[in-house]
Structure formats: C-alpha cells, structure tokens
Amino acid sequence: MRRMFTFAIGVRRVLPLGSAGLLRRALVVLSPVRRCLALAVAISLALAACLFSFANPVHAQTKEIASYQISVRLDVERKLLSGSEQISFLNDTATPAGELYFHLYPNAFRGFDSTFMRENPDAAQRSIGENNWGAMDLSALRIASGPDLLAGATLDDTVLRVPLPAPLLPGQTLRMETEFTVTLPRLIARMGYQGDQYTIAQWFPKLAVLTDRGWNAHQYHANSEFFADFGSYRVDITLPDRFVVGATGLPAGEKENGDGNKTLTFEASSVHDFAWVANPAFREAWAKAGNTDIRLLYPPEHEGIKERFLNSAVAALENFGSWFGPYPYARLTVADVPEKAGAGMEYPTLVTVSSSVPPYLGVLDAEQVTIHEIGHQWWYGMVATNEFEEAWMDEGFTTFSTRKLSDQLYGADRSMGDVLGLRIGQLATDRGEYMAVARLDPPDQNAWGFYSSGSYAGNVYAKVDLILTTLERYIGPDKMTDLLRLYFQRYAFHHPRTEDFLGVVREVAGNGNDRFFQQALYTSALFDYSVEPPNVERDGQGYKSSVTARRLEDGVMPVEVVTTFQDGHQERASWDGEARWQRYEYQRSSPAVKVEVDPEHRLALDTRWANNSYTAPFQAEPLFRRAADLLWLMQGWLRVLSAGF
Numbered sequence: 165m166r167r168m169f170t171f172a173i174g175v176r177r178v179l180p181l182g183s184a185g186l187l188r189r190a191l192v193v194l195s196p197v198r199r200c201l202a203l204a205v206a207i208s209l210a211l212a213a214c215l216f217s218f219a220n221p222v223h224a225q226t227k228e229i230a231s232y233q234i235s236v237r238l239d240v241e242r243k244l245l246s247g248s249e250q251i252s253f254l255n256d257t258a259t260p261a262g263e264l265y266f267h268l269y270p271n272a273f274r275g276f277d278s279t280f281m282r283e284n285p286d287a288a289q290r291s292i293g294e295n296n297w298g299a300m301d302l303s304a305l306r307i308a309s310g311p312d313l314l315a316g317a318t319l320d321d322t323v324l325r326v327p328l329p330a331p332l333l334p335g336q337t338l339r340m341e342t343e344f345t346v347t348l349p350r351l352i353a354r355m356g357y358q359g360d361q362y363t364i365a366q367w368f369p370k371l372a373v374l375t376d377r378g379w380n381a382h383q384y385h386a387n388s389e390f391f392a393d394f395g396s397y398r399v400d401i402t403l404p405d406r407f408v409v410g411a412t413g414l415p416a417g418e419k420e421n422g423d424g425n426k427t428l429t430f431e432a433s434s435v436h437d438f439a440w441v442a443n444p445a446f447r448e449a450w451a452k453a454g455n456t457d458i459r460l461l462y463p464p465e466h467e468g469i470k471e472r473f474l475n476s477a478v479a480a481l482e483n484f485g486s487w488f489g490p491y492p493y494a495r496l497t498v499a500d501v502p503e504k505a506g507a508g509m510e511y512p513t514l515v516t517v518s519s520s521v522p523p524y525l526g527v528l529d530a531e532q533v534t535i536h537e538i539g540h541q542w543w544y545g546m547v548a549t550n551e552f553e554e555a556w557m558d559e560g561f562t563t564f565s566t567r568k569l570s571d572q573l574y575g576a577d578r579s580m581g582d583v584l585g586l587r588i589g590q591l592a593t594d595r596g597e598y599m600a601v602a603r604l605d606p607p608d609q610n611a612w613g614f615y616s617s618g619s620y621a622g623n624v625y626a627k628v629d630l631i632l633t634t635l636e637r638y639i640g641p642d643k644m645t646d647l648l649r650l651y652f653q654r655y656a657f658h659h660p661r662t663e664d665f666l667g668v669v670r671e672v673a674g675n676g677n678d679r680f681f682q683q684a685l686y687t688s689a690l691f692d693y694s695v696e697p698p699n700v701e702r703d704g705q706g707y708k709s710s711v712t713a714r715r716l717e718d719g720v721m722p723v724e725v726v727t728t729f730q731d732g733h734q735e736r737a738s739w740d741g742e743a744r745w746q747r748y749e750y751q752r753s754s755p756a757v758k759v760e761v762d763p764e765h766r767l768a769l770d771t772r773w774a775n776n777s778y779t780a781p782f783q784a785e786p787l788f789r790r791a792a793d794l795l796w797l798m799q800g801w802l803r804v805l806s807a808g809f
C-alpha cells in the first residue's frame with residue numbers, strides 16, 4: 165500500500181497482438197506519510213482499452229478472467245452505494261469448478277468481531293467508532309437470466325462461498341448478475357468517507373482467484389492487501405453534480421441526469437481492480453510521461469505543492485518504464501487525498517497520495533509516497549503477485565524501486581529528506597525499520613501470520629529492500645536491471661510466485677544466491693560480520709599483523725576482508741563467511757593500521773556496520789558509526805510505535 169470492473173459482459177475484448185517493443189503501507193502499516201512523520205519525530209528527538217498502446221506484447225498477453233460491468237449510485241446523505249453488477253468469469257484452470265468464492269470486503273467494517281477488526285482493535289476504535297460502521301449486503305446473485313445463487317451461498321466474514329448448480333468446466337465462461345448495497349464506513353483502511361472526501365475501494369462483490377490448486381480466497385485481514393484476476397471494467401458512477409471524480413481507467417461518457425446528479429462512465433482493461441475517489445473540492449493538473457497522461461487531483465490547500473506530486477509522478481513513470489518496461493496505460497490518475505482517506509494506496513491506474521509535513525521541514529513525503537505508489541503499478545498492478553500470501557513480492561519490490569529512484573533523484577544520503585541539515589536516506593531508515601523487528605518474522609509468509617503490523621512493515625517492506633539491495637551489490641547494477649526487466653517482462657499479468665522470481669535470479673545470476681534467499685526470505689536469521697582489532701607484533705625488520713574477522717550471527721554470506729597497511733598497501737581476502745571466524749596473517753615491512761570486513765557494505769542486511777571496521781589507533785570512525793547505527797535503530801522503533809492504520 166500506500167500499499168480497487170468489463171463489462172460488455174459477453175463481449176470478450178481481444179487485445180491485438182503487438183509486435184513493437186514492450187510498453188509496458190500501515191497498511192503500510194506504515195504509510196510513506198507515517199514514515200516521514202515518524203522520521204520527523206525521530207529527528208526532533210535526536211535532534212481506456214482502446215487508447216492503450218497495443219503495440220505492447222506484455223499487454224497483449226493479458227487474459228481476461230474476471231470482468232465486471234457495474235452501475236453504482238452514491239447517496240451522500242445516507243453514505244450508501246447502491247449497485248448492480250454483471251460479471252463474466254472464465255475458468256482458465258484445468259479443473260471443473262463446482263463453486264465460486266467472492267470477496268465482500270466492506271464486511272470487514274461491519275463490527276468489532278470481523279477478522280479485520282479483531283486483528284486491529286485499537287485502530288478500529290480510533291478509526292470508526294460506534295455508528296460509523298460499514299457493510300456490504302447482497303440482495304441478488306444469479307446466473308445471468310438464470311437460477312438464483314444466493315440461497316445456497318454461505319458467508320464467512322468477508323468471503324462468500326457460492327455452490328454452482330453445475331460445474332463450470334475448463335475454458336467455459338459464466339455470466340452472473342448481482343445487486344448490492346454498501347454502507348460506507350467513516351474512513352478506515354482507505355475506504356469510506358471523511359467530510360466530502362469519498363474513497364471508494366474494495367467496494368463491489370469481487371471474485372476470488374481460481375487456480376489449478378483450487379480457490380485462493382482469504383478473509384480481509386488487518387495486514388493483508390489483495391489478489392485478483394485480470395479483466396475489463398465498465399463502471400457507471402451516479403453522484404451529485406458538484407463532485408469531481410478520479411477513477412481507474414479512462415472516461416467513457418458523462419451525462420447530466422437533470423436531478424442534480426450526473427453519471428460518469430469509466431472503462432479499463434487489463435486491470436485487476438477498480439477504485440474511485442470523489443470530492444467537490446478537487447482541483448486538476450496534468451502532466452505527461454511517455455504515452456501516458458498523468459491527471460493529478462488535489463485539494464486547494466495543496467496548490468503550492470502540486471508540482472512536487474506531478475514531478476515525482478513523471479520521474480517515476482519515466483524511470484520505472486525505462487528500467488522494467490514502459491507503462492502501457494494511457495492515463496494514470498494521482499489523487500492527493502487527506503491522510504486518513506487512504507493516503508498512499510495503489511490501484512490499477514489510480515494511486516492515492518498525500519502530504520502532511522510542512523514543506524519547510526524538508527521531508528520528502530510527497531515525493532516518496534508518489535514514487536512508491538507508482539512503483540506499485542509495475543509490481544502490484546501488472547506483475548500482480550498474491551498479496552495475501554506473498555506480500556513481500558509486491559511491497560518489497562516497490563520499496564526497493566522507490567529507494568533506487570529516490571536515491572538517484574535526491575541523493576542516497578537524503579532520499580527521505582534533509583531536515584535542518586540532518587540528511588536522512590531511505591536505506592538508513594529501512595535498516596532501522598528492519599532491525600527493530602528483525603528477529604520476529606521471515607518476509608515470505610501469509611500477511612496475517614506476522615507478529616505485529618510493525619513486523620509486517622519491517623520485514624515485508626524494509627527487509628526486502630535490503631535483500632534486493634544486497635543482491636544488486638553482489639551481482640552489480642547492470643545485471644540487477646537485466647534481472648528485474650526479465651522478471652517483469654516474463655511475468656507481467658501472470659501472478660508469479662516466489663519460485664518464479666528465484667528462477668529468474670538463477671537464470672541471470674547463477675545458482676550462487678539460493679542460500680542467501682533461503683536465509684533471508686524464509687528465516688529470521690541475522691547477518692552480522694565484524695573485525696577484531698589487528699594484533700601487530702614486531703618481527704625482525706618488519707611486522708607480523710594478525711587480522712581476525714568474525715561471523716556473529718547465524719546468517720552466512722561471502723564477504724571480503726580488507727587490510728590496509730601503514731605504507732598504504734592493501735590486502736583484499738575473499739572469505740566464504742562460513743566459519744565463526746577467519747584469521748589472516750600478514751608478514752610485511754609495514755604494520756596493519758586498518759581492517760575492514762565488507763567495506764563497500766554490499767551486505768545491506770548486515771545489522772551492525774559499526775563493527776565492520778577497525779582503525780588503529782584511531783577509533784573515531786567506529787564510534788561515529790555506532791552513533792549512526794543508534795540513530796537508525798531509534799528511528800526504526802519510533803516507526804513501529806507510530807504504526808497503525
């Protein structure tokens with residue numbers, strides 16, 4: 165997050181085969197905004213389908229599995245959505261489906277006893293309170309012009325199980341109709357209303373994902389985001405004339421109804437969700453990146469900072485496009501919403517962003533959140549991994565992409581901000597966030613399996629930045645770019661799993677990284693290599709220097725041990741990092757004066773860089789680094805403490 169449509173049901177959209185080059189938090193638990201706020205605290209304490217480019221082979225590979233045509237009316241007096249929906253679902257597996265599963269996400273906000281609320285009771289009470297609950301009610305679900313499906317359906321919290329009268333065979337398409345109402349909650353978890361701001365996400369009855377291993381349908385958990393199949397959407401939104409609306413996809417019509425309401429139509433294809441925002445106060449600004457128009461919606465009070473969002477959006481689309489593959493959609497909508505209104509969330513071709521830190525503080529919150537959410541367009545939006553079960557593949561890749569680009573744009577030492585001369589880089593903050601929760605969980609597990617929301621953020625977002633940064637520093641930036649580009653191009657629109665990514669790692673960089681990923685993704689093993697002060701003795705006319713490097717934690721990774729002698733000579737030894745310690749003896753005319761393990765900090769997961777070097781007789785540098793480590797750790801803890809929805 166930071167971390168929700170077809171229609172023409174029955175009319176399968178055939179995407180022309182292209183031949184040209186590829187176009188193509190919190191919960192955050194800690195939203196980027198929260199991250200920046202937490203940072204500020206730490207510092208003060210320390211101190212349309214047809215318009216798509218079809219010349220795009222990735223896009224052309226999209227198989228439309230679940231498509232929706234929805235008509236919805238927003239009743240602002242009653243805070244109610246009333247909708248009717250036509251669904252087209254293709255069984256693209258090899259197995260007959262005897263039942264369907266639907267997500268009725270708004271039921272997460274029905275009361276304190278939902279899975280979502282039970283996992284997050286404090287946040288729930290803060291965010292909603294009595295009389296502000298939300299819910300989804302289905303009044304009809306049937307096979308199109310056919311039998312009712314609702315009578316036999318059973319609801320388990322937010323998941324509706326629907327037995328079919330006859331199995332849906334492989335390759336068959338089923339068309340259904342629903343009628344539903346959504347009682348909008350006061351804003352919680354990026355959904356509902358706050359004043360005149362409406363953020364409408366996870367708002368329509370939505371099919372779960374049918375795989376060859378059966379239905380992948382999990383309840384709406386507090387830490388969990390979403391997973392859905394690709395398809396097309398056509399959505400008619402009826403609401404009062406005064407509202408400005410931003411939505412997934414492209415506008416496909418506007419009609420005045422003569423009763424103070426209007427109906428706006430949006431269309432999108434090759435997407436797996438549809439979300440929209442509405443606010444009468446939205447102003448509009450435009451920019452362009454490649455073939456994509458960027459539409460920024462922002463509140464009047466942000467007139468002075470709108471360029472920050474626009475510039476970040478252009479930089480993100482252009483750079484991510486050149487690194488991974490061009491953005492294939494004709495329009496990206498960026499909605500600057502109040503922080504509680506879902507600030508920092510990604511939906512297909514629509515992102516919400518926010519900024520609440522006064523600009524004079526120098527915190528790059530607007531930039532960070534915009535780059536992060538647009539990074540999701542590649543990993544969540546197109547690669548579309550399973551956020552229930554493998555959130556690291558989306559949030560982690562997005563955090564890494566954000567860091568790489570913001571380091572490039574603003575400087576690695578200040579990519580989070582430059583506050584009163586104190587520069588904060590994202591890698592440092594990710595290290596702090598990870599270290600605060602490093603022993604609690606591995607990244608690759610179900611989103612609801614984490615010890616806490618802080619552990620989810622620290623291990624799924626921050627640790628994975630460090631994992632991918634480590635990989636990049638070991639294999640080199642060029643190979644890393646090749647790797648991510650190949651991964652994106654091969655798996656965009658295909659829902660890859662962890663093993664698919666690791667296969668690409670092997671293909672591009674060999675098998676040498678398997679053990680690292682095994683440790684880093686599936687365990688909470690720590691990495692910490694250190695050096696001892698060198699033991700130097702006079703030996704005849706010269707010196708015997710004894711240098712010892714140690715492995716202080718369970719994690720094993722090859723590292724280099726570099727010894728510098730008083731005459732400037734350097735010895736660089738490669739250590740496989742296996743044993744608990746490794747000693748090197750040097751007989752030279754000059755004594756060793758500096759010892760370093762992993763001097764370039766390639767192992768970004770190393771939890772203590774303070775012990776990576778020893779300079780004799782001066783200890784100022786290690787001491788300084790210890791102070792820096794302490795600052796990062798404090799920042800990490802403060803983020804954990806400030807975590808929440």
Ligand SMILES: [Zn+2]
Nearest residue numbers: 165166167189
């Ligand atoms: Zn995110």
